[in-house]
Amino acid sequence: MNNHRFVKRITATATLARIGRWAAAVSAAACLSGCVTSTVQEVREAATGINAGESIVVLGRQKRPNSGETEIDFIECVENKMGGGSNQIKVIDEEDFRDALFPWFEPRTAPVNTSDLPELMAQPALAERLNELGLRYMVWIDGSTNRTDSAGSMTCSLTTAGAGCFGFLSWENDSSYEASIWDVRSGNAVGKVSSDAIGTSYMPAIVIPVPLIARVQKSACNSLANQLKSFIHNG
């Protein structure tokens, strides 16, 4: 009987220890994967607001040769975040918008400044299509996520006896995006919102690599989308 209790106590202690190890590992992973610092800044140039039935479009600034451009998944992330959750705003899909207004938002033809808007809006077919879409704001996003630093090394080997990796890698990603908001109705720029995020990812490997990824771009997307919603609603 005593032996049975002793075995039970040992089993319970071992289970607690195992839970403790898992908890420590999970919290370490959460800390390591969550080490992202983000900052958001906003400059307002005019009052904003949006009525029911009005919509916005989020457009990546596409440049001509030899220049970087904003990642498609970042644009989609901002679209999804602004179109969902609290204070959601009706967002027109970027590809649908470019097709509906073709060829006026292609890299060659897209307006660069708000001063280009009156000329565009002077075309009856274009103005009518924009009215049909209920477009109130254009949000132009410029920027990208880049790897700014990396360190460490990892060796992977593949033999008939098996495969495995050993080593440690770390890398730092830096996201920097700026959104310019144009009021289509007034033809003016109403403000800018910028979002910067920086974070370090780690990948230790003892046989199996364990990636602990800092979601830098996602953090920048969340911050930017939330701030844009707030900017448009609370003007």
Next chain:
Amino acid sequence: MVQALWPGRFTWVLHMASRLKFTCMLIGVLGILEGCAGASVSVPTRFPVPLVQKVPLVVGMHLPDELTNYTFVQDLGQEGEFSIDLGDAQRTMFENLFTGMFNGIELVDDPSLPHEGIAGVLVPHISELQFSTPDQTRSDYFEVWIRYQFQLYSRDGQLLGEWPLTAYGKANTQNFGLSTTEPTLQAAALAACRDAMAFFTLQFRSIPAVQNWLAAELLGGST
């Protein structure tokens, strides 16, 4: 109990190790192939209709066989052979472009013959295609340049003028996950076709031969 469990677990571990080994080898082989196998892509046939003020004329459109069968092939040595099929997309592309730009279009077999009911005939050709890979430019981008040559024939079948149009498209490999070569090259070629359509709508009315033709047809009120 332990002795009874272990043989089963050991077999499972061996089985998993074997699967992991196979997966790693597969990934390695695919990685090597991805790096040197080139690509073969066909441009999608979905194009928008331009939203522009229409020229109030019905025009003819002649698409030569060299255009509708156009495939560009280039061997880049260690990078492999690249093939870009543009031909399939040309019919939809020009049908949509001219539908958006004119009151009506008609397909014409021979532009050099006189035609009734149309104000003139437009004939596009591809005279050159170039592309660059991310390895060549040390960037994340595939880039495609297409040089078109357009001819304008009168309703009587006379060549009124011709002009070049250079279109450009690029696409970022970062937007296409793990297997990037084919989808990125395809996206760059599609972007170049869309750029050709956009450039044509902007450029068309400023071509001297077109200006003379429009003046004659619109003032004459022929169609």
